[in-house]
Amino acid sequence: MFNRNTGLNVLLDEIQIPASLHSRAPRQVSVALTNRCDLRCSHCYAPKSRNQLRFDVVTQWLAELDLHGALGVGFGGGEPTLYPEFVRLCQHVARETGLSVSFTTHGHHIDDVLAEGLRGSVNFIRVSMDGVGATYESIRRRSFPTLLASMERIKSISRFGVNVVINESTLPDLDDVAIVAADAGACELLLLPQIPVRHVPGIPLATLQDLRRWVDSYRGPLKLSISEANADDFPTCDPLGEELGLRAYAHIDAMGVLKASSYAAAGVQLGEGSVLQAIDQLTRDVAENDS
Numbered sequence: 001m002f003n004r005n006t007g008l009n010v011l012l013d014e015i016q017i018p019a020s021l022h023s024r025a026p027r028q029v030s031v032a033l034t035n036r037c038d039l040r041c042s043h044c045y046a047p048k049s050r051n052q053l054r055f056d057v058v059t060q061w062l063a064e065l066d067l068h069g070a071l072g073v074g075f076g077g078g079e080p081t082l083y084p085e086f087v088r089l090c091q092h093v094a095r096e097t098g099l100s101v102s103f104t105t106h107g108h109h110i111d112d113v114l115a116e117g118l119r120g121s122v123n124f125i126r127v128s129m130d131g132v133g134a135t136y137e138s139i140r141r142r143s144f145p146t147l148l149a150s151m152e153r154i155k156s157i158s159r160f161g162v163n164v165v166i167n168e169s170t171l172p173d174l175d176d177v178a179i180v181a182a183d184a185g186a187c188e189l190l191l192l193p194q195i196p197v198r199h200v201p202g203i204p205l206a207t208l209q210d211l212r213r214w215v216d217s218y219r220g221p222l223k224l225s226i227s228e229a230n231a232d233d234f235p236t237c238d239p240l241g242e243e244l245g246l247r248a249y250a251h252i253d254a255m256g257v258l259k260a261s262s263y264a265a266a267g268v269q270l271g272e273g274s275v276l277q278a279i280d281q282l283t284r285d286v287a288e289n290d291s
């Protein structure tokens, strides 16, 4: 059972469901609507191209995923609020499917008009904030007070969380990030240890160990989450231990390629075809590569 408004999941595991009746879709799918973004963060993995997905194709994929048991879609990019039909898309998905709608944003385009359009059609928003004050401004090249003002509007749309890319420069700000996020009304802090991209190295081991100590000592009100890529030594809890890999999550990039994650190099080109068939194909490809 899943309630998209509250995010509550209830696992009923007293009954053994035959494998033939299991949902075929991943629980969660992220969709990079566009590669466009007006920021230039050095840690960004999104290709700097103008690719974006067609509205009718995205809605067709999401209808199929909804029909086959997916629980939620997370829109990203690039910057999803630059997608020309973003409000119409969120409204359509909220109205026509049972999917939970979330999106990840740098937050700087959320004005009153956009907030009004999204209210009632979005269930969760993830706001990127990798530090406070000068740290934030050195990474994002945008005003930190403007971000805080934007968070007020974000809070009026839906529940929200804060995403933090963790590296040597941002870890020292993490106490302040957690305090500012909680004061702004966030309910979750998603820790994203830096992944190597282009000329930027991954998080050093020592910083990852410091992050682990920070997690152990955190006593604040925010729910902590961490990206799967670096979660191994962290005290995570996964209630659905048998739903791993593509049964749990898949990503569609702005060129329409289905992947196991947004960082994966290989995938299956979707075109206008069935997303479920592409998931089956990718599952076979991943299994072949692993064997």
Ligand code: SF4
Residues within 6 Å of the ligand: 037, 038, 039, 040, 041, 043, 044, 045, 046, 077, 078, 079, 106, 128
């Ligand atoms: S705001 Fe996000 S999409 Fe844009 S450059 Fe930064 S990390 Fe990339």
